[in-house]
Amino acid sequence: MTYCVGLLLNDGIVCLSDTRTNAGLDNISTYRKMFSFEEPGERVIVIMTAGSLSVSQTTLAELREAIEDPEATPETSIMLAPTMLKVAEIVGDRLAAVRAEIDDKMSAAQGASCSMIVAGQRKGGAMRLFLIYPEGNFIEATEDTPFLQIGEHKYGKPILDRVVRPETTLADAQKAVLLSMDSTLRSNLSVGMPLDLCVIETDACRVTMRRRIEAGDPQFRDMSDAWSNALRDGFGKIMI
Secondary structure, X not given: OXXXXXXXXXXXXXXXXXXXXXXXXXXXXXXXXXXXXXXOOOEEEEEEEEEOHHHHHXXXXXXXXXXXXXOOOOOOOOOOOOOHHHHHHHHHHHHHHHHHHHHHOOOHHHOOOEEEEEEEEEOOOOOEEEEEOOOOOEEEOOOOOOEEEXXXXXXXXXXXXXXXXXXXXXXXXXXXXXXXXHHHHHHOOOOOOOEEEEEEEOOOOOOOEEEEEOOOOHHHHHHHHHHHHHHHHHHHHOOO
């Protein structure tokens, strides 16, 4: 399993993913779950994946193949699509098709499933953030719910519900997603380091900050310890 989260804010988009793939206690591997496609200044698209590795890797491979196709059109290539809504439609259609193909090769009890978060902006358009379901349909982040999660999301959701608003700064947003991930790492062994973090500033149409956080990263460790101490202090001050 995995955990990925994306925030849609007035100042930009913040995305964070782990890299753990778990096929049993004796088969744990590290695979990147965040992928970016850029034409700097024109468009940027970030895709995060959770679920079946065979489905996600095949879907991404076919999306790349469509981009590189000399006969690519706005109907087939996410880098030619006229809007981010069309990007979400292309990704959803491709994800659903790949899932169906792989399901046909597997028994019903072993059906493959994968979900994705698609984030980005094209020049002249609004920044948008979508959650693509395994069936290919999708929902979009809004001002009322400015974040989307896939994978093991329940442990990291409470802090996002409490602190994330459209007006949240990019600095605070990075702190929020990292603390959300820290809570998940502590509670679920199927989520693991290293982490991939990226920021897309509004109207930049490119990834403006990219960071890989390895196990033992001192900045992440200090933040985790500070959060644990703050929770203990707050708990101790509550009277019943």
